[in-house]
Amino acid sequence: MYSKRITILNKTGLHARPASVFVGEAGKFEAKITLNKLDENGRTVKSCPAKSIVHLLSMALSKGTSIELAAEGPDESQAVDTLTDLIAGGFGEL
Secondary structure, X not given: OEEEXXXXXXXXXXXXXXXXXHHHXXXXXXXXXXXXXXXXXXXXXXXXXXXXXXXXXXXXXXXXXXXXXXXXXXXXXXHHXXXXXXXXXXXXXX
């Protein structure tokens, strides 16, 4: 298993357009990818499969929310690194 933590930077959070881009990228990988919403102490408060836009939108990920991306599978590190880079780049909205 491979994981990284990152903070949502987009002014409007992970709304429909960036969520769609995120799920599209996640779907390119064979690994099982999980997105964990973290509280202020870094503990997981909610989790969802990263390849489901419905579940992802239900997480209500606003600006400043800390998340952890975790993946397990043959391309786990590439999946997590690609998705965290996408978030860090603000989905082209920053």
